[in-house]
Amino acid sequence: xxxxxxxxxxxxxxxxxxxxxxxxxxxxxxxxxxxxxxxxxxxxxxxxxxxxxxxxxxxxxxxxxxxxxxxxxxxxxxxxxxxxxxxxxxxxxxxxxxxxxxxxxxxxxxxxxxxxxxxxxxxxxxxxxxxxxxxxxxxxxxxxxxxxxxxxxxxxxxxxxxxxxxxxxxxxxxxxxxxxxxxxxxxxxxxxxxxxxxxxxxxxxxxxxxxxxxxxxxxxxxxxxxxxxxxxxxxxxxxxxxxxxxxxxxxxxxxxxxxxxxxxxxxxxxxxxxxxxxxxxxxxxxxxxxxxxxxxxxxxxxxxxxxxxxxxxxxxxxxxxxxxxxxxxxxxxxxxxxxxxxxxxxxxxxxxxxxxxxxxxxxxxxxxxxxxxxxxxxxxxxxxxxxxxxxxxxxxxxxxxxxxxxxxxxxxxxxxxxxxxxxxxxxxxxxxxxxxxxxxxxxxxxxxxxxxxxxxxxxxxxxxxxxxxxxxxxxxxxxxxxxxxxxxxxxxxxxxxxxxxxxxxxxxxxxxxxxxxxxxxxxxxxxxxxxxxxxxxxxxxxxxxxxxxxxxxxxxxxxxxxxxxxxxxxxxxxxxxxxxxxxxxxxxxxxxxxxxxxxxxxxxxxxxxxxxxxxxxxxxxxxxxxxxxxxxxxxxxxxxxxxxxxxxxxxxxxxxxxxxxxxxxxxxxxxxxxxxxxxxxxxxxxxxxxxxxxxxxxxxxxxxxxxxxxxxxxxxxxxxxxxxxxxxxx
Numbered sequence: 187x188x189x190x191x192x193x194x195x196x197x198x199x200x201x202x203x204x205x206x207x208x209x210x211x212x213x214x215x216x217x218x219x220x221x222x223x224x225x226x227x228x229x230x231x232x233x234x235x236x237x238x239x240x241x242x243x244x245x246x247x248x249x250x251x252x253x254x255x256x257x258x259x260x261x262x263x264x265x266x267x268x269x270x271x272x273x274x275x276x277x278x279x280x281x282x283x284x285x286x287x288x289x290x291x292x293x294x295x296x297x298x299x300x301x302x303x304x305x306x307x308x309x310x311x312x313x314x315x316x317x318x319x320x321x322x323x324x325x326x327x328x329x330x331x332x333x334x335x336x337x338x339x340x341x342x343x344x345x346x347x348x349x350x351x352x353x354x355x356x357x358x359x360x361x362x363x364x365x366x367x368x369x370x371x372x373x374x375x376x377x378x379x380x381x382x383x384x385x386x387x388x389x390x391x392x393x394x395x396x397x398x399x400x401x402x403x404x405x406x407x408x409x410x411x412x413x414x415x416x417x418x419x420x421x422x423x424x425x426x427x428x429x430x431x432x433x434x435x436x437x438x439x440x441x442x443x444x445x446x447x448x449x450x451x452x453x454x455x456x457x458x459x460x461x462x463x464x465x466x467x468x469x470x471x472x473x474x475x476x477x478x479x480x481x482x483x484x485x486x487x488x489x490x491x492x493x494x495x496x497x498x499x500x501x502x503x504x505x506x507x508x509x510x511x512x513x514x515x516x517x518x519x520x521x522x523x524x525x526x527x528x529x530x531x532x533x534x535x536x537x538x539x540x541x542x543x544x545x546x547x548x549x550x551x552x553x554x555x556x557x558x559x560x561x562x563x564x565x566x567x568x569x570x571x572x573x574x575x576x577x578x579x580x581x582x583x584x585x586x587x588x589x590x591x592x593x594x595x596x597x598x599x600x601x602x603x604x605x606x607x608x609x610x611x612x613x614x615x616x617x618x619x620x621x622x623x624x625x626x627x628x629x630x631x632x633x634x635x636x637x638x639x640x641x642x643x644x645x646x647x648x649x650x651x652x653x654x655x656x657x658x659x660x661x662x663x664x665x666x667x668x669x670x671x672x673x674x675x676x677x678x679x680x681x682x683x684x685x686x687x688x689x690x691x692x693x694x695x696x697x698x699x700x701x702x703x704x705x706x707x708x709x710x711x712x713x714x715x716x717x718x719x720x721x722x723x724x725x726x727x728x729x730x731x732x733x734x735x736x737x738x739x740x741x742x743x744x745x746x747x748x749x750x751x752x753x754x755x756x757x758x759x760x761x762x763x764x765x766x767x768x769x770x771x772x773x774x775x776x777x778x779x780x781x782x783x784x785x786x787x788x789x790x791x792x793x794x795x796x797x798x799x800x801x802x803x804x805x806x807x808x809x810x811x812x813x814x815x816x817x818x819x820x821x822x823x824x825x826x827x828x829x830x831x832x833x834x835x836x837x838x839x840x841x842x843x844x845x846x847x848x849x850x851x852x853x854x855x856x857x858x859x860x861x862x863x864x865x866x867x868x869x870x871x872x873x874x875x876x877x878x879x880x881x882x883x884x885x886x887x888x889x890x891x892x893x894x895x896x897x898x899x900x901x902x903x904x905x906x907x908x909x910x911x912x913x914x915x916x
Contacts, residue, residue, distance in 0.1 A: 208301035216304035223271040233291035236266030242286050249278045277339035277398045281311040311335045313407040323413040327376040337395035340370035346390045354382050359396045384501025386416020417444050417494050419506035427509035435474035435482050443470045447494040451502045455489040485515035485594040515599025516542050518592045525605035532574040532639040539570045539590040547593040552586040583611035613638050614698040615688045622701035629667035630732025635686040643689040650682030677783040678707045708790040709778040715793035720867045722762040728778040736781035743774030771799045846912035854884035865899040
């Protein structure tokens with residue numbers, strides 16, 4: 187009895203020890219990428235009577251279990267201890283995937299527990315059209331096109347045109363279910379829907395695979411070009427291909443014929459991508475009058491390509507070589523009146539093209555027998571003229587051929603016929619037209635000669651009165667009469683003859699034809715002309731006249747007859763306070779004469795100046811003035827005179843603060859007076875602002891005044907007085 191018990195215990199221990207053993211994939215396989223799905227996958231040790239391999243995705247989903255013992259019984263000679271991926275159902279395994287595999291072994295009675303997982307990567311295969319079909323033309327529409335690998339449970343093929351427009355999808359997996367015996371992995375062009383595929387056309391094809399277990403399609407692989415069989419490609423015949431321009435829209439344009447073609451497709455493209463017409467013809471020709479009317483534009487260049495087909499059930503083939511073609515562009519020539527002339531003023535003289543209706547731009551060029559020079563117009567306009575300075579490097583003493591072309595419909599036409607233009611050998615210059623035989627009002631006026639290209643200097647010969655001398659200018663061809671050396675001899679109301687010449691290449695040219703300049707002044711007031719002066723102490727100015735050494739004023743009005751006032755300071759202004767007898771509320775006529783070259787000019791045009799009504803500020807009208815005199819005119823209109831006491835009382839009722847200020851003034855008024863009038867004058871007597879103020883009211887003003895001193899005039903029906911206010915910087 188004891189022996190029997192001992193035997194059973196030993197057997198049990200041996201059995202338990204055996205079941206406690208486990209195995210896993212060999213180190214050469216675990217965590218590695220296999221080269222193909224037929225690689226033998228072995229274990230670290232072979233246990234029991236055989237192995238069983240469980241294959242799952244990384245997320246734990248079991249793909250399948252391979253029983254090597256059962257497989258060996260079905261396929262004599264197959265090992266009971268190894269596994270290959272291709273031993274599983276093809277739908278189960280994919281390329282570029284990671285799988286987990288673990289192993290159990292059979293002891294003759296039971297299967298052991300699974301050992302530890304090992305990760306195995308399937309080969310990195312790119313799912314695409316097989317290399318034998320890439321960038322080739324298939325022999326027929328019925329040729330089987332295969333993928334690089336038969337991936338998962340089936341494939342589908344997406345077909346697009348070369349411009350990436352969608353053509354269709356062939357689902358080989360579904361087709362294998364709908365048509366038993368058809369491959370779930372192959373594709374033929376003839377299996378696409380009727381009419382979707384063209385002969386002789388290149389298509390882009392890409393492939394995706396189907397995972398039936400998960401019920402999902404994987405992403406498409408890369409596109410590959412495959413061309414269908416068809417007719418030979420064609421293009422416009424050689425006489426029409428190559429930037430040809432047509433003289434008429436009725437000209438018949440032909441393509442090279444293709445044997446077997448039943449139709450030709452002419453595609454007309456503008457601006458590289460804008461297809462304006464697709465003409466399907468039963469013959470190999472067309473003409474431009476078949477295009478839309480708005481596209482039959484002279485000067486427009488089109489790109490034309492040609493496709494063919496022989497079976498109306500197919501689309502058109504790929505086009506052959508594209509050719510440029512268009513209606514002949516517009517041409518123009520120089521105005522005949524501009525041809526054959528000798529040109530002196532290369533900066534000013536304008537040459538013109540004959541205008542073309544609808545022209546967007548003109549471009550000119552000159553040719554000296556060796557080199558063409560195009561004009562430098564970077565943004566051409568529809569202006570038909572050009573000056574010769576626009577041609578870099580243009581020379582004097584040269585005969586050029588000049589021609590011109592025109593842009594219409596965004597396209598330049600050909601250059602027209604050329605004509606001769608000649609540049610002068612020794613340029614001359616004269617006064618500009620605006621100064622020739624013109625009147626000049628000041629000897630300080632800039633007087634210019636016509637500009638000469640490459641000029642190094644200008645000279646002006648001035649003769650008239652007591653003047654006879656030459657003035658040299660190195661600038662832009664201008665001078666002033668006041669630059670004359672004998673300017674003291676210059677007189678107004680005098681005519682001067684002026685000639686010009688120019689230095690080019692270090693040589694002074696000949697004197698050009700002279701022009702008369704009449705120097706005349708008509709000086710008149712520039713301030714208060716036909717206006718009222720704010721007070722008798724304000725300066726009244728006349729215009730400053732070049733070369734004038736003195737000014738005098740002739741004044742006429744009440745109590746003043748033909749009074750000539752000549753300021754001892756020789757200034758161009760006077761004040762009415764300096765004129766004895768001047769009355770308020772009166773009108774005075776003022777005329778001005780100037781002293782130039784020791785001669786007084788005639789008096790200029792008259793201005794009428796109005797003096798203020800009753801009271802006025804008599805003040806030295808300068809920045810340094812600091813005193814104000816209030817003067818009462820007893821001869822004024824019938825007003826009630828205000829006593830000094832009354833003025834002071836009213837002044838005490840008006841408050842202005844702050845004064846001085848750096849910002850604004852505030853004025854308040856507390857009186858029985860219903861209303862007062864406020865006027866603000868600057869130091870020249872110019873009215874800056876005026877407003878009315880009611881009693882028991884305040885107002886702010888002066889925010890925008892410039893820094894300086896001002897006079898505030900306060901007027902009531904019975905009196906007037908002044909206050910000085912000051913605006914200063916912060």
